[in-house]
Amino acid sequence: MTLEIIENPVYEKIITDLSEQQYSIVEDFFSPEEVLELRNSLLHKYEEDNFKKAAIGNRTNEIIAKSIRGDFILWLNEAEAAQAEKAFFRRINDFVDYLNRTCFTGILHKEFHYALYPEGTFYKRHLDTFQNDDRRKLSMVCYLNEQDWQPEYGGELVIYNNENGVEVPKSIYPFPGRMVIFESQILEHEVKPVKTERLSITGWLKTR
Numbered sequence: 001m002t003l004e005i006i007e008n009p010v011y012e013k014i015i016t017d018l019s020e021q022q023y024s025i026v027e028d029f030f031s032p033e034e035v036l037e038l039r040n041s042l043l044h045k046y047e048e049d050n051f052k053k054a055a056i057g058n059r060t061n062e063i064i065a066k067s068i069r070g071d072f073i074l075w076l077n078e079a080e081a082a083q084a085e086k087a088f089f090r091r092i093n094d095f096v097d098y099l100n101r102t103c104f105t106g107i108l109h110k111e112f113h114y115a116l117y118p119e120g121t122f123y124k125r126h127l128d129t130f131q132n133d134d135r136r137k138l139s140m141v142c143y144l145n146e147q148d149w150q151p152e153y154g155g156e157l158v159i160y161n162n163e164n165g166v167e168v169p170k171s172i173y174p175f176p177g178r179m180v181i182f183e184s185q186i187l188e189h190e191v192k193p194v195k196t197e198r199l200s201i202t203g204w205l206k207t208r
């Protein structure tokens, strides 16, 4: 067995960004084909009525709060994943393995869901660990919108970064294939109202 780590430039960029600014944006975590397959899989499952209104709080404290978030979600089960999601989890597992080996992050678990924001919906400013879950270490969001997504469609993710005691909001448009990774315990963020349906896959890497 070899313990050699082959350096991965995309993962290295994420690790550097996270240590310098607590978030990272990468455009090429997945290939355009993988993004398209995930998008098609999401839409297929949504048409089959498998999504449910997202809740606030953890699973024992499910209060549907439309005034806070308006998205519909479907939790993914790795063991029962179809083709597109299998490839997705392979890449995620490879990334987790890399993180654990190079940074000793101690990621043991993960959870991911598809999300669909219908026109007019949003997700108010929050911290992902408010869901009574302090095991969440890193939040990951990959956007599955169509190629021609325009800034005027809204739906930008705004991350509230703190630079030397000053809050600096950072707007990130949900362009297809774009992946945003950030420290779940540190960065508050929100999804601005969308003017057209917005698709993504979102999840958390957890320490225990």
Ligand SMILES: O=C(O)CCC(=O)C(=O)O
Pocket: 115, 123, 128, 141, 156, 157, 189, 190, 191, 200, 202
């Ligand atoms: O879709 C996004 O850009 C962020 C979603 C989010 O903040 C969440 O699901 O907790």
Ligand SMILES: [Fe+2]
Pocket: 126, 127, 128, 139, 189
């Ligand atoms: Fe969030």
